Structure formats: structure tokens, C-alpha cells
Amino acid sequence: MWEYTDKVREHFLNPKNIGEIEDPDGLAEVGSIACGDALKLTFKLDENKRIKDARFKTFGCASAIASASALTEMLKGKTVEEAMKITNQDIANYLGGLPPEKMHCSVLGQEALEKAIEHYRGVSHKRPDEEIVCVCFGVTDGEIEQAVRQNNLTTIDEVTNYTKAGGGCKNCHEKIKAIIDRVHASGKQEEKPLEKPKLTNLKKMRMIEEIIEREIKPSLKQDGGDIELIDIVDNRVLVATRGACATCQASQATLKGFVEWKLKELVSPELIVEEVSL
């Protein structure tokens, strides 16, 4: 028997805002019946661009129903910008906490919210550069990274509790561990911000060069690949792939998901990595 708080029980037994809004401004469907929980979220804005109504339909356990009910209550009256700031931890806190094994229910809520806002803004919520890490539950590296970062997760079990990743065949445990290590390593870098005052062009170029040499090349070389910095035009970092990367089908994903992510993280969030053939 799970130890649910009174608030979870209340939102499970008498859930608020069940249903679907016709002609919604924001809409999202996340999860799947195979994974054991799914959530459909819709919201509608008023003339002041505040959320006047939010509704849900869910397939899931008591904490999934309670998390969805809580989320819709939290959304009402907020602007989209305010709503975007809601994290899975906020949903769990609203409910007075969730059992650790059930935190993924709150993560599902946040995921639905993000996608519904993307839908409202007309942004595609396809993230082609993300790679599916956990095949059993279809969880991507980006989703795991976000959960690790936001909730400061340190073990594979915690990642499983929050995202379900690694809860099936366990084949992805090494990859999950690598993501945890990567996030925490870059977290330490963040503590001493590199781009403190204004980043001059000269400084930016030097930093990009340094990061590629120190952080990126050694990592790519482990897989037999390499990268060469060709030029830097404003915020566009032009690179050429070498070695195994030049023929690897996943090199695009590496460029965006790893190289660009590293440079954004450590130099400047505006940077874009582009491949040129030379």
C-alpha cells in the first residue's frame, strides 16, 4: 500500500477538471497505455491571455490522477509564461509530496504542460536531436537530463522513479549513469560561470576553441571520431567531422545533442553548430 498524503487522496477521490476543452488554445497528449500512464491536457486562455480553464483525461494510478488534477488547478489564472515555470516538484509539493516511486506521475504532468504550451505557441515538440535511451518506456536523453537537472537526481533508481527510464529490461542503465555524470559534471562548471561580464568576440572564439580541444575532442575520439573547428561567424560555429564521425549516421545527433549542447552550456546559449564539408 502506498503512503499517499491526504491531499493526494482528496484529488484522487474527487478529481478536479476532468474532461477536454473544445477548441483549446493548448493541447498535449503524453505517455502511453503500454507504459501504464497517459495524460491528455487542454487549456483555454481568456482575453487577458490568462489560463481560464484547464482540463485533463488520464489513464493511470491514484497519483497520476491526483497529479493531473493538481496541475489543472495550479494552471488556472496564470499566464503562459507563469505556467511555464511550473516544475514537477511544484506539482508534488502542491500534493504534499508523492512517494519516491511515484514521482514520474508529476514528471508526466510537467511534460504535458510543456507540450501543451509548445502547441499553443505553434512550436513543434518534435526534438529530432534527442535519442531514445530507454527503449522499454521510450524515454529520451533530453527528458532524463531535464529530470536529473531539475531534481538533482544522483542514482539510476531515482531516474527510474522520476522518468521510468531503466525500469524495464535495465539494458540502458549504463547510459543513464553516463547522463547523470555528465549533468553533474557540467553543473559544477556552471557554479563558476565562464561568461561573466560581456563576452567579447575574441574571448568567445578562444573559449570555443578551448572547449572543443579540452571537452569535445577527447570524448569523440573515444568512439574513433574527431571534429575540426573551421570558422566562427557571429554565433554560428562551423565545424567539419573527421574520422568515424564523418561516416556515422548519428553524427548529426552528436553535433546538436553533444557539441552544440556543450558549447551552449559552457560558452554562450546563443551558439549554433553547423557542419560544413571541407
Place this chain on the structure above:
Amino acid sequence: MKTIYLDNNATTMVAPEVLEEMLPYFSQYYGNPSSMHSFGGRTAKDINDAREKTASLIGAEPDEIVFTSCGTESDNTAIMSALDVNPSRRHIVTTRVEHPAVRALCEHLAEKGYLITTIDVDGDGNLNMDQYEKSLTKDTAVVSIMWANNETGVIFPVEKAAQLAQERGILFHTDAVQAMGKIPIDIKNSAIDMLSFSGHKLHAQKGIGVLYIRRGTRFSPYLIGGHQEKGRRGGTENTPAIIGLGRACELANQQLSKENGHVRALRDRLESEIINRIPNVKVNGGRSPRLPNTSNISFEFVEGESILLLLDQYGICASSGSACTSGSLQPSHVLRAMGVPYTMAHGSIRFSLSIYNTSEEIDVVINTLPPIIERLRNMSPYWTSDNTVCANQ
């Protein structure tokens, strides 16, 4: 609110007759059965009486009965013993639907280098006997196959399976925890070498198990200590529990016909009324030989934990094979082995009855359940009225 207990495959109420029989052994006849004085000696005699009653439930001899602490200990002891006495053999045959007491042990042994073959079941939960027969090799140390499945109640042809193992000189163990007391078991004329069962599934207390070891079976103890149980299981006897188990076995013997009459009739009515009143349900293992008390029903498009917690509001106790209740993230390994689709597996509920259930209790359940399922389906993004096709197969 009155509790309606339909979770007897999880554990059972201690029968009043059993409790009554046990009570004097706590503070009146508390002597150690191994003592030289007559105060302790009398409990040794009472334990032997209980051993006889226990043996007679399965048609065994009293000296073939070893008392343990639980079904898991019995299962572990049997399998580890078989490996110990066959050190050159490194292969174990079991099924995909075993209880964790066998399943997790086999996974653990696989990590230690043993080869494990897990026999498949079909969509109705029946064992693939061809695959089983082919899996037996010269290297097989032991076969462990449950008598009846704890989740679906499906009964396996263990006597036939044991025969095939015996013909090849392979030790055969069966986990009969769920079958015991619900269907007649006569071990004498079978080829089964070892059999496990547990007291708390047949109205004795928790913390008492039995391992039957056929006379002449080579055996190596798991708990090493005193000479108790003829050196087959060290540790001071749990006298009150053993006395209670003896009485429970005696009662179970007398009530076997009630299990197959009264209990079966209640179960069948529960099942048919649920099928009549609720669309898109399926009885898992319903077409196979089953225990008379078990019903495993899937409610499509809803999740099991939610059903259980809403039933709980009415004092109705059952269990589920959904991921959320299993403590893991995937639904029951039994239903997955049967190929039950995820849409069904996450919404599975197991009702398991006992001789103490009444017709009135079943009435409450069949009136309470339909609105609960409807309420959850109305909340489910997958449910539309169009879903009401190919239901109730």
C-alpha cells in the same frame, strides 16, 4: 464499514479453530521440544501429531514433512538442495510464471553461472509441455514448476511433468503454495520429489511453511544448526505455528468439498455477473483448469491501482497485476507471459475467495464495481463508446 476480503491468495484469516488450538502453546506448553524433561517432551509429541495431520493432507508419511518458516524458505531449500546434491549439473528448468520465491532465486543463480530454462505459457496460461520435455537434459539438476499460479489460478499438470523428469533421473520440485487446501493433492502416487507450501494461505498463521521431501531423496539442508527436523532444518521449532498448521491441514482436508462447491459457485457468479454488467472485460486464464477460488479479470482502458483504491473505499480487498501495484514499472510477469495486451494487463484485478466469503459479499462487489469502472473509464483518454467492440470474448 465491514471488510469484504477477496484477497485470499495474498493471505488468509487464521481460522478460529486454529487459533484456539494454538493458544495454550504460548504461555502454557512453552517447553522446548528438544528438552529432556517431560514438560518439553510433551510439545515434541504434539508436534508429531501436527506432523501427521500435515502429512495426511497430501498423502505423505510424517517423516517426509519438514517444517520451515515460510513458502519462500521451502522453495529456496528445495532448489538449493537439488543443486548441492548434483554438483556436476548446472541446468535448472522452471516456468515464466513462477512466484518470485522461485523466479528471483533462479535469476540469482543465473548470475552465478547456472543455465536457466523458463518454459512458456500460452494465452490461456497453459504450460508448453513440448518445450518442457525438450528442455530436460543430462545437465538438468532440478525442475521447479508451480502447481497452480497465484495470479490466475491456472493449474499445471505437475504430476505429468514430474513423471517426465523422473524418467530422466531429474529431481522435481513443485511450489504448491496456492494449490494447497483448494484442490486435492495426493503425493504418494506421484513422481514429485519435493513440494512446498505455506500455512498462511490455508488459514494458519504467517511464518510457517512446509517442505515435503520424498523418502530416499538426497537432501542437503539450507539452515544448518541443531538436529531439529532430523537435521534437515536447524532452529528451534515454532511450536504454536506448527500446532496451528496441523489443525489447519485437518480442516482443509474436511473442507475440500466446500472449496469446490460453495467457493467455486461464488467465484463463478462473481465472474459471470461482472462480465454481464461491464463491457470490455476478460477473464485471464478463464478457459483453463483453474483453482476454484481465483478470478483474474482485466478491465480494458483503466488502471488497476485506481480500481483497487476505489474498491477500498467500500472495504473491498483485492489485488492487481498492474505496474503501479507491482512495485515495478511493468505489469505482472504472469500476464505478460500470457501475452495479455498492455491495455488489459494494466487493468487487471485478482479476486481470490475463501470458504468464509458469503453470497451477500459477492452481491456488494457486483453492485459496487460497475460504477467504479465507468467512473475511471470516463476519465480515461482511451475510452470512447466505440471501444465497446469485441468485448467479453
